[in-house]
Amino acid sequence: xxLTSFGFFLFFAVVFGVYWATRRNTVRKWLLLAASYVxxxxxxxxxxxLLLGLSLIGLAGINRLSKEAMRWHRSLxxxxxxxxxxxxxxxxxxxxxxxxxVAGMLGRFGLAADDVTLGLVLPIGLSFYVFRVMSSLIxxxxxxxxxxxxxxxxxxxxxxxxxxxSGPIDRAGNLIPQIHTSRSFDYALATEGTRQVLWxxxxxxxxxxxxxxxxxxxxxxxxGHAGPVLVVGVVLYSIQIYCDFSGYTxxxxxVTKLLGIRPMRNFAYPYFSQNVAEFWRRWHISMSSWFRxxxxxxxxxxxxxRPRLFVNILITFVLSGLWHGAGLNxxxxxxxxGLGVAFTSLRKKPVLGALDTPGGERxxxxxxxxMIVTFAFISLSWVFFRAESVSEAARxxxxxxxxxxxxxxxxxxxxxxxxxxxxxxxxxIFIFFExxxxxxxxxxxxxxxxxxxxxxxxxxxxxxxxxxxxxxxSGMFIYFQF
Amino acid sequence: MRRYLALxxxxxxxxxxxLGVLIWLDxxxxxxxxxxxxxxxxxxxxxxxxxxxxxxxxxxFGLNSGVVAEELDGAYHPVNMGLHAGMGLEFExxxxxxxxxxxxxxxxxxxxxxxxSDILSDTTVVRILAYHPGAISQVPSWKVGEVLFxxxxxxxxxxxxxxxxxxxxxxxxxxxxxxxxALGRGSVSKVGEDVGYHRSTFNEYGDQTAxxxxxxxxxxxxxxxxxxxxxxxxxxxxxDAIRLFIDSCxxxxxxxxxxxxxxxxxxxxxxxxxxxxxxQLLEFALGIAFLNRPSEEVYPASSxxxxxxxxxxxxxxxxxxxxxxSLAQLLVVSTSPGR
Numbered sequence: 001x002x003l004t005s006f007g008f009f010l011f012f013a014v015v016f017g018v019y020w021a022t023r024r025n026t027v028r029k030w031l032l033l034a035a036s037y038v039x040x041x042x043x044x045x046x047x048x049x050l051l052l053g054l055s056l057i058g059l060a061g062i063n064r065l066s067k068e069a070m071r072w073h074r075s076l077x078x079x080x081x082x083x084x085x086x087x088x089x090x091x092x093x094x095x096x097x098x099x100x101x102v103a104g105m106l107g108r109f110g111l112a113a114d115d116v117t118l119g120l121v122l123p124i125g126l127s128f129y130v131f132r133v134m135s136s137l138i139x140x141x142x143x144x145x146x147x148x149x150x151x152x153x154x155x156x157x158x159x160x161x162x163x164x165x166s167g168p169i170d171r172a173g174n175l176i177p178q179i180h181t182s183r184s185f186d187y188a189l190a191t192e193g194t195r196q197v198l199w200x201x202x203x204x205x206x207x208x209x210x211x212x213x214x215x216x217x218x219x220x221x222x223x224g225h226a227g228p229v230l231v232v233g234v235v236l237y238s239i240q241i242y243c244d245f246s247g248y249t250x251x252x253x254x255v256t257k258l259l260g261i262r263p264m265r266n267f268a269y270p271y272f273s274q275n276v277a278e279f280w281r282r283w284h285i286s287m288s289s290w291f292r293x294x295x296x297x298x299x300x301x302x303x304x305x306r307p308r309l310f311v312n313i314l315i316t317f318v319l320s321g322l323w324h325g326a327g328l329n330x331x332x333x334x335x336x337x338g339l340g341v342a343f344t345s346l347r348k349k350p351v352l353g354a355l356d357t358p359g360g361e362r363x364x365x366x367x368x369x370x371m372i373v374t375f376a377f378i379s380l381s382w383v384f385f386r387a388e389s390v391s392e393a394a395r396x397x398x399x400x401x402x403x404x405x406x407x408x409x410x411x412x413x414x415x416x417x418x419x420x421x422x423x424x425x426x427x428x429i430f431i432f433f434e435x436x437x438x439x440x441x442x443x444x445x446x447x448x449x450x451x452x453x454x455x456x457x458x459x460x461x462x463x464x465x466x467x468x469x470x471x472x473x474s475g476m477f478i479y480f481q482f
Numbered sequence: 483m484r485r486y487l488a489l490x491x492x493x494x495x496x497x498x499x500x501l502g503v504l505i506w507l508d509x510x511x512x513x514x515x516x517x518x519x520x521x522x523x524x525x526x527x528x529x530x531x532x533x534x535x536x537x538x539x540x541x542x543f544g545l546n547s548g549v550v551a552e553e554l555d556g557a558y559h560p561v562n563m564g565l566h567a568g569m570g571l572e573f574e575x576x577x578x579x580x581x582x583x584x585x586x587x588x589x590x591x592x593x594x595x596x597x598x599s600d601i602l603s604d605t606t607v608v609r610i611l612a613y614h615p616g617a618i619s620q621v622p623s624w625k626v627g628e629v630l631f632x633x634x635x636x637x638x639x640x641x642x643x644x645x646x647x648x649x650x651x652x653x654x655x656x657x658x659x660x661x662x663x664a665l666g667r668g669s670v671s672k673v674g675e676d677v678g679y680h681r682s683t684f685n686e687y688g689d690q691t692a693x694x695x696x697x698x699x700x701x702x703x704x705x706x707x708x709x710x711x712x713x714x715x716x717x718x719x720x721x722d723a724i725r726l727f728i729d730s731c732x733x734x735x736x737x738x739x740x741x742x743x744x745x746x747x748x749x750x751x752x753x754x755x756x757x758x759x760x761x762q763l764l765e766f767a768l769g770i771a772f773l774n775r776p777s778e779e780v781y782p783a784s785s786x787x788x789x790x791x792x793x794x795x796x797x798x799x800x801x802x803x804x805x806x807x808s809l810a811q812l813l814v815v816s817t818s819p820g821r
Contacts, residue, residue: 102809187485187486191486191489410749422653455496459491462497467650468646469646470642470646473642473643
């Protein structure tokens, strides 16, 4: 059950109604827990056992940590908890990748090795809830979590259904106190959440899904397009992945707010960043901050010399690349971004504080040029992310940088933009809308006091979403097979 | 909470009003399949005697009824019932059976696919019923249950998609027209740039005229195709349905003839054994006159509009002339006007 499906909205309507109909917080917690497991079971009931098992490991770990005083005991408990969590992730997500890698390496040395793979199904959301368990264990070890954690609160935190499938990877220190505390309906938070759901649906269904079919044809390895067309494809893919992921996250965050809980922010207009390091403070914030807090800082962070800083950054980004997928292309993607962040950080120490206004308070030519260069670098890195292999990505980038000397190649690129049709207009409006609202946490947070004007804008966004969603649905020309 | 729910209710109500206005503006009725209403009305109201063409969209696109009427010296008023092969053979025959009258001539011209397999598409039928609910009585009885289930399950979503597509392409084509006019170019063609085609591009006889003025632009898919073969059971069912139709026509004093549909030359090369076998079975089993041979309805890709079934441009006119001439030869046509 996807967050964009009609079934989910019916499901959530029921949960929302029952949730706010009851005043007892314990009942609400049990409702959230049941809803989370029902949602997960609707995908595959076997995954529920894994989710419950990992939740219990985390719960046992933090409760043990709250009782242990001796440091080596606490380290042992932490180590066991993290190891058990990682075992699930490594076996289910990475075993086949490493086994194939080992077999390949042995083969290079002339040693025959059976291609042993487990062929296991990767449970949806595994990477997200394993990291929630791990972060809660580490926070508990550091003393950042309350000494006593209610089992029900913790189970709800790990399985929390709006965030279960695709994040954000919210922290126990943020969610558990809110789950624990009884809340009354917050009108401002609910309207904020509703707007965020609407904007998320627009980005996902109208823009991302609309762009997707164009990207597939432009970046198809078999199509053999020239550089200019590939540039169009890469730029569109950058927009697609942003709208897809941030749109889905907006829906998740909006639904969470409708339940009276304020989750952590996950995207802060990343494509308006002026360097790669800033991009990584604005893109998938819950994940990038997770790697910062639990990998980069324990390695020494920026409190080390430049050579060690460089290594710390590369390790962090290679691991984050692997988190996204078990493949050399993800490793290469992470390494490339790590190089970009390292280059930025070696010139200027990383800033870990609150985010400034993206693009600056006033747009200057210098700031604009930095944004374009940063966007270009990030877009090229997405080539590795999207490709099936490193060699495919390298070929694509090679063709991008091959000079296009024929006019026909440039005409084809212009035609590929024209083929987007109404989407071009929507994308331009979308970019300007995000730019002019970049100071706000949510793009649809309109500071317009006149209600009919606000509703007119919401209505336009809603109808554009519905129309584009229906138009993008497959089968439009399948209808005429005869 | 009450304030939130009240505002949400009002907002949803406003959207409902907007949706109602859009539906009331009747935009979806320009949808291609809504032409089923017009065809049935034409069949009811056209003055006798009529020549009624029964088939799928190859007939809708591939016939200029005006040319046929000229070949018949105006002795018969044409009615083109061709719409969409996804209706299935039996549904098409039932629709025609409801409206034919004594003295009519029926020209059967279904696609080969309708004889080789049961291609009645629930989706197509549900869409037709959305605009032409009265046609439910003509849906084959063994399909009514499935169709109703599909209507309940997917009907609102399908209608929403059609409505959305009409809005999208309506606005889009208007904007593109403005730009093109500003650049001194002609208006954009509606057909082929939207989902399906338009009801408004059917003429008074029921011919789909959208491709008459354009050159064929069909590009067959590359690669080898395996030859299609007959399903004995389906062929027998199709023959039974056609024979039943012919018997009911004869009982009404209606003559029935058969015309083979157009086929792409490369597909004819591959499917020739199946086509020729089909022709033999039809000519043996039906006992009616045939206006043409399958080999006379083979056309190159440049004669087709967007699929291997929809003729375009001059091919339509030439085919219609040949069919009209064949029909005229078969019939004794009175020269007195108004017959």
